[in-house]
Amino acid sequence: xxxxxxxxxxxxxxxxxxxxxxxxxxxxxxxxxxxxxxxxxxxxxxxxxxxxxxxxxxxxxxxxxxxxxxxxxxxxxxxxxxxxxxxxxxxxxxxxxxxxxxxxxxxxxxxxxxxxxxxxxxxxxxxxxxxxxxxxxxxxxxxxxxxxxxxxxxxxxxxxxxxxxxxxxxxxxxxxxxxxxxxxxxxxxxxxxxxxxxxxxxxxxxxxxxxxxxxxxxxxxxxxxxxxxxxxxxxxxxxxxxxxxxxxxxxxxxxxxxxxxxxxxxxxxx
Amino acid sequence: xxxxxxxxxxxxxxxxxxxxxxxxxxxxxxxxxxxxxxxxxxxxxxxxxxxxxxxxxxxxxxxxxxxxxxxxxxxxxxxxxxxxxxxxxxxxxxxxxxxxxxxxxxxxxxxxxxxxxxxxxxxxxxxxxxxxxxxxxxxxxxxxxxxxxxxxxxxxxxxxxxxxxxxxxxxxxxxxxxxxxxxxxxxxxxxxxxxxxxxxxxxxxxxxxxxxxxxxxxxxxxxxxxxxxxxxxxxxxxxxxxxxxxxxxxxxxxxxxxxxxxxxxxxxxxxxxxxxxxxxxxxxxxxxxxxxxxxxx
Numbered sequence: 001x002x003x004x005x006x007x008x009x010x011x012x013x014x015x016x017x018x019x020x021x022x023x024x025x026x027x028x029x030x031x032x033x034x035x036x037x038x039x040x041x042x043x044x045x046x047x048x049x050x051x052x053x054x055x056x057x058x059x060x061x062x063x064x065x066x067x068x069x070x071x072x073x074x075x076x077x078x079x080x081x082x083x084x085x086x087x088x089x090x091x092x093x094x095x096x097x098x099x100x101x102x103x104x105x106x107x108x109x110x111x112x113x114x115x116x117x118x119x120x121x122x123x124x125x126x127x128x129x130x131x132x133x134x135x136x137x138x139x140x141x142x143x144x145x146x147x148x149x150x151x152x153x154x155x156x157x158x159x160x161x162x163x164x165x166x167x168x169x170x171x172x173x174x175x176x177x178x179x180x181x182x183x184x185x186x187x188x189x190x191x192x193x194x195x196x197x198x199x200x201x202x203x204x205x206x207x208x209x210x211x212x213x214x215x216x217x218x219x220x221x222x223x224x225x226x227x228x229x230x231x232x233x234x235x236x237x238x239x240x241x242x243x244x245x246x247x248x249x250x251x252x253x254x255x256x257x258x259x260x261x262x263x264x265x266x267x268x269x270x
Numbered sequence: 271x272x273x274x275x276x277x278x279x280x281x282x283x284x285x286x287x288x289x290x291x292x293x294x295x296x297x298x299x300x301x302x303x304x305x306x307x308x309x310x311x312x313x314x315x316x317x318x319x320x321x322x323x324x325x326x327x328x329x330x331x332x333x334x335x336x337x338x339x340x341x342x343x344x345x346x347x348x349x350x351x352x353x354x355x356x357x358x359x360x361x362x363x364x365x366x367x368x369x370x371x372x373x374x375x376x377x378x379x380x381x382x383x384x385x386x387x388x389x390x391x392x393x394x395x396x397x398x399x400x401x402x403x404x405x406x407x408x409x410x411x412x413x414x415x416x417x418x419x420x421x422x423x424x425x426x427x428x429x430x431x432x433x434x435x436x437x438x439x440x441x442x443x444x445x446x447x448x449x450x451x452x453x454x455x456x457x458x459x460x461x462x463x464x465x466x467x468x469x470x471x472x473x474x475x476x477x478x479x480x481x482x483x484x485x486x487x488x489x490x491x492x493x494x495x496x497x498x499x500x501x502x503x504x505x506x507x508x509x510x511x512x513x514x515x516x517x518x519x520x521x522x523x524x525x526x527x528x529x530x531x532x533x534x535x536x537x538x539x540x541x542x543x544x545x546x547x548x549x550x551x552x553x554x555x556x557x558x559x560x561x562x563x564x565x566x567x
Contacts, residue, residue: 013363016356017377023434024380026403027392042401084288091285096276103286105551110297112491112543114516114536120529121300144296147289149488153443156480160450190446197379197442205385207498222385236395243388250383251376258372261446 024247030240038236053241063242066221069135070204071249073218076139078199081146082192089154090180094163104155107148115208123212137213138220142206146199153198157191158184193260200253204246221246307533325534335535337510338518339542342494345429345514349493352433354486357440358478362470364445375445378438390502393431397503417504421511428500428512432493440485447481448474476558483554487547494543515539 030038031053032046041047057063091097092104122141123132131137165187169179185192211223225242228235308326311319329335360378365371384392397417399405408415417427451474459469475482497516500506506513519539522532 009363088286088289091282095279095282097282121303143292190450194446
C-alpha cells in the first residue's frame with residue numbers, strides 16, 4: 001500500500017470523526033448540566049456535574065417504559081422486514097417474471113409518501129382493525145418503509161454474487177433452502193448486517209406514525225421526549241440525557257452486526 | 271436491479287408474495303383515503319362536497335408552492351452533491367478489519383441513531399453564539415454568525431446538519447459494498463499493474479454501483495421530505511429561507527385544518543418525488559450499463 005496515500009486517508013478519517021463527534025460531545029456535555037447552567041454560561045465541561053437528568057429518566061416509569069416499548073416494536077419490525085425481504089430480494093436478483101421491474105420500483109415508492117397527511121388514514125385503518133396502541137401496530141406500520149428498503153439493499157448485494165455459485169450448488173445436489181442458508185446467506189452477510197441496522201435505525205427514530213398509533217401502552221421514547229417542550233420552556237438537560245440514552249441501543253446493535261459488515265465476502269467463502 | 275438477462279420464472283412471484291402482503295396492508299388503504307379526500311371539500315365529517323380537480327388546479331397555481339419547490343430542489347441536489355462524494359471517500363478511508371474498524375463503524379453510525387427532533391434541538395444549541403460550541407467557535411473566528419437572522423447562514427446550517435446526520439448512511443452502504451468485493455478482483459487488478467485510481471474506477475466503483483444507487487435514491491427522497499430537523503432548528507425562517515416542501519404542506523394540512531387541499535397537495539408532492547426518482551433511477555441504470563459495456567468487463 002502506498003504510504004503517503006494511506007496517511008492522507010487517516011487524516012481525512014480523523015477529521016471526519018471529529019466533525020461527527022462534536023455535536024454529540026455537546027449533547028453529552030449538556031446532559032450532565034442543569035438547565036440553568038446550559039442557558040446561562042458557555043463551558044466545555046460541566047461546572048456543576050450532575051447525574052440528575054439521567055436519574056429522572058431511569059427512575060420514572062413513564063420515561064423508561066418508552067425505551068422498552070420502542071425496543072419491542074423495533075425488534076418485531078426488524079425481524080419481519082428481513083425475513084420477508086430475503087426471499088423477495090433473491091427473486092428480484094435472480095429471475096425475471098411478469099412485472100418484476102414495476103413491482104421493484106413500486107416498492108420504493110412507498111417510502112416517498114409525505115407522512116403529514118397520511119396520519120389520519122393510518123389512524124382510521126388501525127382503529128378499524130383494532131390494533132391501536134399496540135406494539136404490533138407500530139411494527140406493521142413501519143414495515144411500509146422498512147421492507148422496501150431491505151429488499152433494495154439485499155437485492156443490491158445479491159446481484160453482486162455471480163449466478164454461477166447458485167448453479168454449482170444445485171449441481172452439487174443442494175436443495176434451495178439448504179443452499180440459501182448454508183451458502184448464499186454467508187455470502188451476503190454484509191448486506192444483511194447493513195439492512196438490519198438500517199431497519200432498526202429508521203424504525204427507532206420515526207416519530208409521526210409511532211406517536212399517532214400509540215397513546216399509553218406502547219408509547220415510544222421519541223414521543224415521550226416531546227414532553228420536554230412545555231409552556232414553561234424547554235427542559236434542555238433532560239432532553240439531552242434522553243438523547244444520549246437513545247443512542248445506546250443502536251450502538252449496541254451496530255456493535256453486534258459489525259463483523260457481518262466488516263468482513264463480508266472474503267471471510268464468508270465456503 | 272441489474273439489466274442482464276435472467277431466466278424467466280413466474281413462480282418467483284411466490285417469493286415476493288410476503289413482501290407484497292406486508293407493504294400493501296399499510297400502503298393501499300391510506301393512499302386510497304387520501305385520494306378520496308383530495309377530490310372533496312370536507313366542511314365537517316358529515317358534510318362533504320365533491321369538487322373534482324379543483325384543489326389540484328388551485329395548488330398548481332400557488333406561487334408560494336413554486337418557491338418552496340425550488341428551495342427544496344436546490345437543497346436536495348446540494349445534499350446529494352456533498353454527501354455522495356464525502357460518503358464514498360469515508361467508506362474508502364474506513365479501516366477494513368480489526369478493532370479499529372469496529373470502533374469507527376460505531377462512531378460513524380452514531381448520528382443516525384438520534385431521533386430527528388433531538389438532532390434539531392442539539393444543533394439549535396450547538397449553533398448559538400452564546401452557549402453553543404459551533405456558534406461560539408465561528409464567532410471566535412470573527413464571523414458574524416447567526417442562523418436565526420441571516421438567511422444564508424440558516425440554509426448552510428441546515429445543510430451542514432443534514433451532512434452530519436446522513437453522510438454515514440452513504441458511508442455505511444458504500445463500506446459494506448466494498449467489503450463484499452472478492453479478493454480475487456484486487457489480485458487480478460494488481461497483476462494487471464493497476465494504480466489505486468484504476469482499482470477505484472474499474473473495480474470498486476462498478477461493484478459499489480448497486481448500493482450507491484440505493485444511497486442516492488434514499489438520500490434524494492428523504493431529503494425531499496425533510497421536515498423535523500429544519501422545523502426544530504429554524505422553524506423555516508428567517509423569512510421562508512428554510513421552509514421546505516413538507517413544512518409548507520404541514521402548514522396547509524395542520525394549520526388550516528383543510529384536508530381536501532392538503533390531500534391534493536400531498537398527492538402532487540408524491541408524484542413529484544416519484545417522477546424525479548424515476549428519472550434518477552433510469553439515468554443511473556443507463557450510466558451503469560454504458561460503463562459496463564465500455565469498461566473492462
